[in-house]
Amino acid sequence: MIKRLKRFLWLPIAIIVVVCILLGLMGILTAQQPFISHPLTSLTEAEISTAVSFIKREKTLSEMAAFPLIALQEPDKEEVLNFGPGKAFQRKAFLVIYERSQNKTYEGIVDLKNKALNSWKEIPSVQPAIVNSDYELATEVVKADPQWQKAMQRRGITDFDQVKISCWAPGILSKQEEATGNRLCRALSYYKGQGWNYYGSPIEGVLAKVNLNAGKIVSLVDKGNVPFSKENWNYDVKSLGKLLSAPKALKILQPNGASFRIDNNEISWQGWKFRYLMHPRSGLVLYQVTHDDGKDIRPVLYRASLSEMVVPYGDPDPTWSFRNAFDVGEYNLGLLANTMELGKEIPENGLLLDTVFANEQGEPYKIPGVIGIYERDNGMLWKHYEYNTQRNHVRRSRELVMTMTVAVDNYDYSINWIFHQDGTLEVQNELTGILLTQGTAAQKQSENDLYGRLIAKNILGVNHQHFFNYRLDFDVDGQANSVMEMNVKALPMDEKNPLGNAIAVTEDPLAKETAAVRDLDMKSSREWMIVSANKKNTLGAAPGYMLMPGENSIFLPVERSNIRQRAEFATHHVWVTKYKPTEFYAGGDYPNQTQPGQGLPQYITDDESLMGEDIVLWYTMGVTHVPRSEDWPVMPVHRVGFKLVPRGFFSRNPAINLPE
Template identity: 40%
Template sequence: MSTTIIKVNHPLEPLNTAEITIATHTIKKEKNLSESFRFVSVSLYEPSKERVLQFKEGDPIEREAFMTLIDNKEEKSYEAIVSISREKVLKWEHIPDVQPGIMADEFLQCEQVVKNNPEMQAAFRKRGIEDIDLIMADPWSAGNFGIEEEKGKRIARTICWLKTDRFDNGYARPISGLHAFVDLNKMEVIKVVDHDVIPLPPNDGKYTTDGVEKLRDDIKPLDIIQPEGPSFTTNGHEIDWQKWKIRFGFNPREGLVLHTVSYNDDGVERPVLYRASLSEMVVPYGDPGDPVNRNNAFDVGEYGIGMLANPLTLGCDCLGEIQYFDAHLTDSKGNPATIQNAICLHEEDYGILWKHTDFRTEKVDVRRSRRLALSSISTVGNYEYGFFWYFYQDGNVEFEVKLTGILHTKAVLPGEKSPYGNLLAPQLDGPNHQHFFNMRLDMMVDGVQNSVVEVNTESEKSGPHNPFGNAFIAKSHTLKNEQEAMRNMNLESARYWKIINPNKKNWVGEPVGYKIMSGENAYPYAHKDSSLMKRAGFINHHLWVTPYDEKEKYAAGDYPNQHEGGDGLPKWVQQNRNIDNDDIVVWYTMGHHHITRPEDWPVMPTAYMGFMLRPVGFFKQNPSIDVPPSQPKHCDPSSCS
């Protein structure tokens, strides 16, 4: 084949289209793959941490691709590693008894199979639906509930809605009481579940400009202008901004990934993170009725957040002086597929960075905060998730998820109200649910040898040393092993966790560190012996800590789709390995508890949740003290300075 390899400047650069083409062509040829094979994912096979940290500009770079494939005919799944540099298959392994994630073209084929099925068509007509083209059939993962007839099959559940026209919001009219199971290998309906006929809700859910009677006319333009351009520079997928140096990547499963994040402190590049990513997420629903009772979507492992990324548009998703990056993936046949503008990079004003007014001299010092935003947005069926990494001038790193889109809905009878949700509109119910996200943080605070310290605040007992009963102290405890590090938040003790380097001391003699500043969080309400808790055991705890193992990347295991459970973090920590003064990975779980409301309909205003990594003794003083003052734009000329 004649494909020009585009040279890359770093071992962690994501695969480009030329490299993907070589990798998929190589394995098709060497393994003589038939048309029944599908490429579930193709991504960079990341070199070892040791190799990356020792890499110097100009060193030779060996490029390899990691692949997951499935043979629909033989119903077998495979993993492969292909050397792009040598055009050779290095690994080809059958992985028994697993189901890889559901692919985009399977979504579309599954919907058509359901709409073409005679039994489903009869059920639609029974409900007075004649125009099959207006039906939406959303494939949901099947989970694993120990049902014998489902074992060993690659299954999707399809839940149906009806549009009134092509551009209508179909989620306004759920076809409740009817759903189907599809064998994705054979692409055929294997089971139809047809309960009582429930009337369609009467109101539409239009939310576009065509569906709004009158738009607001009192909004004046707000422009973000940087006449000299942005303050960041890029070299491939490496960003230099202020004192930050950030490398990032993108892959089909995790989407946006951070690599080798460091802060320049007085001319010294001080590492903070080696790798950070969304390792898994799960969305459990709280309605016991069929089929909502099986809604437990693992959107990372079952679908692929990267595969579902949006092409972003200037002026809508991001504002200001923007640099976009494309994401290079594959379709299920192994052909390169590019999501244009999948990643957005820009700067934002973020209010006051710091301020003080000396009332004696009337001198005012204030600095505006600016942050760097690196983001992507994915659409998973009805929901949108925005994933935003923010970097601040004072050394803070923040991760934020922005949740929006359209709620999952079901129809209820006139006058009926479910105790497991709330009415969004007449006869339209929004079931209560939760969103749990697990972040894998491969920490590197001033080096790879780190520890985790838990800090709890306690009130001091009354006595001569505390005569007014006001004293409280923060007590620190270093977590020594994996079992000890299975921890949860505690508001009563203002609990937080610090990642420290015990081998590096700051100028007051304390270990340098960063702490996790928690944002919104929640606990799961599913029973401990439920299918959800067996498969998503990572949501049992807000904090987990493991020693670094390059094979341990996903909190629910490598193949959560239809897995019976017990894999991932709950399994790994049974080894109870040392995590003190070691190369460690911190896993942080955060949950959004969503009790639905009419204001979430017809499209949900964005909900925000996340956490922050904040320096604690990492710097000897406020690192943003050198940020220059902003020039005033509007003031009395005699008082401007």
């Protein structure tokens, strides 16, 4: 009887165990396959694996095949704009495949829903972005080379493990290098010693050119011994000696929680609503940015992202003149994003979000805390003190910041999208990290140092620039938009202006793409507006958003210079194009070892109309950096940015009804 009872008792226990296992499996599957509620949701790990598996099944790839980029194939814009709950939508993956053994680049588009290969094509004569295996191969090849080893030994370096190899995209190519079509990199050498900040000890004058297809050094330059700094340039607490006294604790508290709301990848805050996505090349991308004016939800931008960067260095020496990094397209900026920490890159009241990328083997992986979002105080929003009543009318300003940080070799950048309560959207880039230094025998600044400044003994900071191009797909109150240029000028004294104080403003349409290649003009306070082509505000004017520039510079490489031809997007501050779904990158789709004239110069060759069209504004901003000793050994943050400011978009100050 007892035995029979035990047998029956096992039955419910077994059922419970099976149910638990099934529930656990369902939980795992749910975790691996997040709910996809919108066409602009990032690729999941499962979708990346599906796309790669399908490519491998349909195409014969070698063991050396790499996947430099796997991303969401952006759906048709009209499909996204017409999407609503319950509607079906496409899910496609875009893949770049590089066959090193064949030196060929392919693009594939996989339909994830229908398990079909929608597109497969070879892209001739291009090189995709540098991948991890390129760095590893370059290091192995350089350190095994007898000539390089002798160059190190001449400098008293016998332990080659103490040397760090930095692999750069080759930059400007000679005619011979172009003719071979090989995948190349240029390898710099740094002495590490016992420190970790090896950028303070460049082994100057040694430059190796590596053929990454053949796995061998093509050429080695050794210009002779230059002393390199033997000082320890680490800047951790242990290395710095006596420290400043720490400031007293500053706490940012939100006892009632954050004011923003996140629903999958959609964020709502103070009238703003937008979607976000982390792209392996562009980094943080915003979509469908709208503002609720109390009556209507009104579109402002369909898509906004960093499109390209270029960092030209200003020393004509052949071991330096090639250094013109296209950080977005040559190195896949998004993949270089790093995990942030609360209380460090973003304040303690912030929220950190994860993202999913794919490595060059096509394997998905998750990066935790790669996107930060937080609210911060920004001083006064508006104020008026009324003397008659002695009342003080004032509102405190709050901002919503969405950010990412990336480390591109020695430099670090953060990209910040800042939403204001007055309807302004601001972009702010932060530049920090470690200067790219040049070894020198000098221990004191010399008048002969034309191309840089001595920042420490034996260390020269080379003059250089940073240029960022942003692609801004405006949909101001709809897709039918036009672009206006505003110029302000003082009028001459005459009978209508007897005191000479008149200030006049002109607004002129930029009707065609070639006419919309423009530059800043400080004398006329030049700004640009994207306005609705078919709607009017309450005062009878076209509602619009104005691009308000901040700090900027001009691109200094001279006419006919190679880098000017490769980075033509940086030679003008504003470009405007009619929307095309394939035009994403100001420097072209494949800037690594590219031909001149790619990207924006190519996009405007058809010179399309910009009147009442779906238009994209491309804004370029630059920083000219003449290094100083205070930039060493790590550079304080330098901020540069611009604002998109409503102009006639609202009938009044949109923050006037903010409660106290």
